[in-house]
Amino acid sequence: MPTDPLAAAYLGAGIGAGLTIIGGAAGIGKLAAAAMEGIGRQPNAAGDIRGAMIVAAGLIEGVTFFSLIVAILLAIKS
Secondary structure, three states: OOOOOOHHHHHHHHHHHHHHHHHHHHHHHHHHHHHHHHHHHHHHHHHHHHHHHHHHHHHHHHHHHHHHHHHHHHOOOO
16 A cells, blocks of 8 residues: 655654654653752752753753754655
8 A cells, every 4th residue: 555755744743743742841841840859959059950940941942942843844845
């Protein structure tokens, strides 16, 4: 049974977008949990921990956004 390459691109884009969102959410969730635990143990270092958490969350968001762009490019492939 022959398959349509465009259908495979749509399937790949959907799976890729879903995995990207799940991975980004899991990464930011673990990051926030670790930061909150660190702030709970060392309240005096809350500013430093918060700053590092924001930078790391931005990097995770950037990779997630890049992966979604790749998935969108797969979806609009001719």
